[in-house]
Amino acid sequence: MPEASQTADVSTAPAPGSHPAPDADPLSSGTVDGPPGAADGPPATADGPPGAVNGPSGAAGGHPGAVGGPRVSPEALDEHATPYGRPGKPLTKNPFLIGLTAGMGLLTAWALAQALVTSRSVIVLVVVAMFLALGLNPAVEALQRRRLARRWAISIVFGAVILFFVLFGLAIVPPVSQEAASFISAVPGYTQELLSNPTLKELDSDYQILTRIGDYITSGGLAQTVAGGLVGAGAVVFNAFFSGVTLLVLTLYFLGSLPSIKDYLFRLVPSSRRERTRGLGDEIISGIGGYVAGNLLISVIAGVVTWVFLAFAGVEYALALALVVAVTDLIPLVGATIGAVLVSGVALLQSVTLGIVCAIFFLVYQQVENYLVYPRVMKRSVDVAPAVTVIAALFGGALLGIVGALLAIPVAAAIALIIREVVIPRQARL
Numbered sequence: 001m002p003e004a005s006q007t008a009d010v011s012t013a014p015a016p017g018s019h020p021a022p023d024a025d026p027l028s029s030g031t032v033d034g035p036p037g038a039a040d041g042p043p044a045t046a047d048g049p050p051g052a053v054n055g056p057s058g059a060a061g062g063h064p065g066a067v068g069g070p071r072v073s074p075e076a077l078d079e080h081a082t083p084y085g086r087p088g089k090p091l092t093k094n095p096f097l098i099g100l101t102a103g104m105g106l107l108t109a110w111a112l113a114q115a116l117v118t119s120r121s122v123i124v125l126v127v128v129a130m131f132l133a134l135g136l137n138p139a140v141e142a143l144q145r146r147r148l149a150r151r152w153a154i155s156i157v158f159g160a161v162i163l164f165f166v167l168f169g170l171a172i173v174p175p176v177s178q179e180a181a182s183f184i185s186a187v188p189g190y191t192q193e194l195l196s197n198p199t200l201k202e203l204d205s206d207y208q209i210l211t212r213i214g215d216y217i218t219s220g221g222l223a224q225t226v227a228g229g230l231v232g233a234g235a236v237v238f239n240a241f242f243s244g245v246t247l248l249v250l251t252l253y254f255l256g257s258l259p260s261i262k263d264y265l266f267r268l269v270p271s272s273r274r275e276r277t278r279g280l281g282d283e284i285i286s287g288i289g290g291y292v293a294g295n296l297l298i299s300v301i302a303g304v305v306t307w308v309f310l311a312f313a314g315v316e317y318a319l320a321l322a323l324v325v326a327v328t329d330l331i332p333l334v335g336a337t338i339g340a341v342l343v344s345g346v347a348l349l350q351s352v353t354l355g356i357v358c359a360i361f362f363l364v365y366q367q368v369e370n371y372l373v374y375p376r377v378m379k380r381s382v383d384v385a386p387a388v389t390v391i392a393a394l395f396g397g398a399l400l401g402i403v404g405a406l407l408a409i410p411v412a413a414a415i416a417l418i419i420r421e422v423v424i425p426r427q428a429r430l
Contacts, residue, residue: 124403125243129250131407134285135292136161136255154255162248168323175317284417288410294377299329301373302336302365306343309361313354315347332393332405336366384413 116123136157143153203209254261262281269277303326310318321343328339340362348355384392389409396408 121243124400125247126250127407128403129247130254131288131292131410132247132251133254133258134289135296136251136289137258137285138289138293140255151256154252158252158255161251165244168327171320171323175320280418280421284414287413287417291378291410291413295330298369298373298377299326302326302329302339302369305365306339310343310347310358313347313357315343315354315358316350317346321346330406331402332409333390336362336369340366384409384416388412388416 139157140150140153143156144150148156200209204211262285266274266278266281303322306325307318307322310321315321324342325336325339328335328342331338340359344355344358344362347358389412392408392412393405396404396406396411398404400407
């Protein structure tokens with residue numbers, strides 16, 4: 001009988017149950033009934049596993065590794081799967097890559113810090129505009145409860161704000177312009193009085209003061225100084241006007257889109273915590289709005305009372321001085337004192353008695369405001385201890401000046417609310 005080939009052709013394979021020839025190779029993988037690949041053995045049936053006639057890895061012309069079939073190397077498989085070559089080892093432990101990543105991180109942090117410092121004024125404007133929008137929102141909601149559409153309520157409230165600024169400008173600009181014109185017209189008289197003063201004549205004879213002043217004026221140094229001062233003052237006025245207009249526009253936008261902004265921010269919170277976060281957020285927003293509205297109400301009361309007193313006492317520019325008191329009273333801790341000192345100083349220039357009377361009035365009124373007006377207005381807005389109020393105002397003033405002092409108290413109230421409602425209960429459960 002002929003020797004069994006390794007291809008184990010079905011046509012030449014002996015019938016099932018026949019015995020191999022004596023000279024057949026017992027170790028051949030294609031023997032008729034040998035254990036590795038017999039045609040009728042259990043592990044090597046016609047359609048069986050590897051080693052069978054038509055098995056997946058032993059069939060003639062089957063997959064790689066088949067007996068007699070085309071052999072495909074692993075390198076060819078890798079090249080077919082990755083046409084651009086096999087990827088190399090990761091560079092996670094490369095010192096150069098670690099240093100480069102750290103350097104890029106430092107540069108990115110420095111660039112972000114520089115961007116924040118550069119855009120500080122814009123950030124302050126946005127924060128103040130949102131703060132004012134939260135403060136005006138209670139008035140808008142009060143008008144909405146009277147069955148008024150929100151856009152009309154915003155128009156009424158915002159119109160009142162613009163009217164206040166217009167009245168403030170009309171009350172402040174004419175007196176300041178009149179006093180400046182009076183001072184300029186009186187400068188020649190002041191100069192003649194100074195030149196006729198015997199003490200000044202003696203000093204001029206000793207130190208040539210008038211001669212040096214004349215040389216400074218004729219040399220052009222005074223003109224350059226005055227021109228530079230005028231340009232600087234014009235730039236300050238223009239920046240203040242531009243910032244004021246920008247602040248009003250941002251406040252109007254934030255006030256109109258405040259409900260949608262709140263809903264969008266609350267959607268960023270996981271749904272399992274959204275309800276509690278919404279409750280805390282509404283409480284914080286209500287507290288901030290109540291604080292701003294209460295502070296505005298206190299300032300209006302201070303301005304009206306001051307205007308009535310100054311008009312009754314006969315102080316010049318009573319309306320302008322009352323508006324100054326109303327604006328400075330918005331500043332926590334020291335605002336009322338600043339307004340009182342300014343108004344008392346102006347009254348003192350008119351009459352010593354009038355200045356003393358104004359100082360006594362402001363001293364009495366501040367006690368009434370601190371112990372009667374302020375607690376009644378703020379009892380439903382913020383709940384902050386007096387020591388925390390002082391510390392927060394000091395930190396806010398040191399960081400952002402007057403704006404920081406204005407924002408410090410409601411921020412402290414919000415932090416106190418979060419500590420009381422979140423941190424303390426969590427600590428109690430541990």
